[in-house]
Amino acid sequence: MLLIKIEKFLQEFRMPPTRFGRDCARDPRLVFDLRLGREPGARVSRSIEHFMNTYRRSHGQ
Incomplete structure (x- = not known):
């Protein structure tokens, strides 16, 4: 699940969720919305995966 990967990434790099959302999708609320059940579309999911891999x-690492 994408949210689990994001949570591990945030812990691994000690990155605030607002910075993560802003840097990978220009949406500082992204992680908070995902935690509340938001389902990202294919484009946003690819953007998130790409950001984490590149970072x-x-x-x-």
Whole structure:
């Protein structure tokens, strides 16, 4: 599930949820909305996955 991956990412990099949402989807409420049951569309899901993969590569993980 995407939210579980995001939560692990936030813990791993100690990143605030608002920064994550803003950086990957220009939506500071993204993580909070997902926690409340929002289902992201395919484009947003791809953007989230791409952001996490790129961030990990650039930070040596």
